[in-house]
Amino acid sequence: MARRFIVEEKDIKRKNDQEIEIMGNEVKHIQVLRHQVGDEIVVNEYICKIVQMYPHAILLKNIGRTKEEGVPGIDVTLYMAMLKNDKMDLVVQKATELGVKKVVPFFSRNVVVKLDEKSRAKRIEKLQKIANEACKQCGRTDMASIESFKELKEITNDFKEYDVCFVAYEQEKASLYTTIQKLKSFSNIKKIAIIVGAEGGFDQAEVENLLENKNMNSVSLGTRILRAETAAFNLLSIIMYEFDDKEER
Numbered sequence: 688m689a690r691r692f693i694v695e696e697k698d699i700k701r702k703n704d705q706e707i708e709i710m711g712n713e714v715k716h717i718q719v720l721r722h723q724v725g726d727e728i729v730v731n732e733y734i735c736k737i738v739q740m741y742p743h744a745i746l747l748k749n750i751g752r753t754k755e756e757g758v759p760g761i762d763v764t765l766y767m768a769m770l771k772n773d774k775m776d777l778v779v780q781k782a783t784e785l786g787v788k789k790v791v792p793f794f795s796r797n798v799v800v801k802l803d804e805k806s807r808a809k810r811i812e813k814l815q816k817i818a819n820e821a822c823k824q825c826g827r828t829d830m831a832s833i834e835s836f837k838e839l840k841e842i843t844n845d846f847k848e849y850d851v852c853f854v855a856y857e858q859e860k861a862s863l864y865t866t867i868q869k870l871k872s873f874s875n876i877k878k879i880a881i882i883v884g885a886e887g888g889f890d891q892a893e894v895e896n897l898l899e900n901k902n903m904n905s906v907s908l909g910t911r912i913l914r915a916e917t918a919a920f921n922l923l924s925i926i927m928y929e930f931d932d933k934e935e936r
C-alpha cells in the first residue's frame with residue numbers, strides 16, 4: 688500500500704477533473720521521503736501518481752479511491768470547552784481515534800484560558816495536525832476536522848442540525864444510560880453532538896440556555912466528578928458503542 692499523506696482542503700488546488708496540486712507541510716514531507724515523479728502515493732482518500740514536483744507544490748494525477756477503512760458509521764461532533772496546557776491536544780488525538788468527525792473548541796464563562804486572534808489560529812492549526820496524524824495512525828481513511836474557536840452563546844443555534852445532542856453536566860441527576868435507552872427506542876440516530884465543559888465546569892444558566900434546543904439532553908456521567916478530558920472520552924466512547932452499528936461487535 689502506498690504511503691498516505693493528509694492534506695487540508697485549503698492546500699489543495701483542483702486543476703482539472705484528474706489533476707490536483709497540493710501545497711503546505713505534506714509537500715516537504717513527500718520531498719524528504721525522496722518521492723519522485725511517477726511514484727504512487729495516497730492523498731487523503733485518493734490514490735495519486737506524482738506528475739510534477741515544484742519547490743513548494745506537487746502536481747498529482749488522481750488514479751482512484753482507496754478502500755474505505757475505519758470510517759465511523761455515525762457523524763459525531765464534540766463541542767469541547769477550551770482546556771489548559773496541552774490537554775486539548777490529548778482530547779483531539781483520542782477523540783479522533785474514537786471516531787469523532789468534528790471538534791468545535793469553545794469558550795464559556797468558566798474557561799480560564801485566554802487567547803488572542805493570532806494564537807487562536809495557530810492553536811487550531813496545531814490541533815488539525817494532531818487530528819490528521821491520529822487519523823493516519825489509527826487507520827481512518829476519512830478526516831476529522833477542527834473548527835475555529837466559538838463562544839458558547841454563538842453555537843446554540845448549531846444544535847438544530849443534529850438528531851440528538853448530549854451535554855455532560857456535572858450537576859445533572861439524569862443518567863446517560865437512561866437517556867440513551869429512551870432515545871434508542873424510537874429513532875434512527877445518525878448525527879450527534881456532545882458537549883463537555885471546561886475545568887471550571889458549566890454555569891447553570893449556560894446549561895439552561897443549551898436546553899432550549901428540544902433535541903438537547905443534559906446527562907450525568909456518574910457520581911464522581913471527572914476531569915474534563917476524561918468526561919469527553921467517556922461520553923464519546925459510550926455514544927460510539929451505543930449508536931455506531933457499523934462497528935462489528
Ligand code: SAM
Nearest residue numbers: 855856857883884887888907908912913915918
Ligand atoms: N468544576 C466543576 C465542579 O467542581 O463541579 C467540575 C467540572 S468537570 C472537571 C469538567 C466537565 O466535565 C464538566 O463541565 C462536565 O461537562 C464534565 N463532567 C465531569 N464529571 C461529570 C459527571 N459526573 N457528569 C457529567 N458531566 C461531567
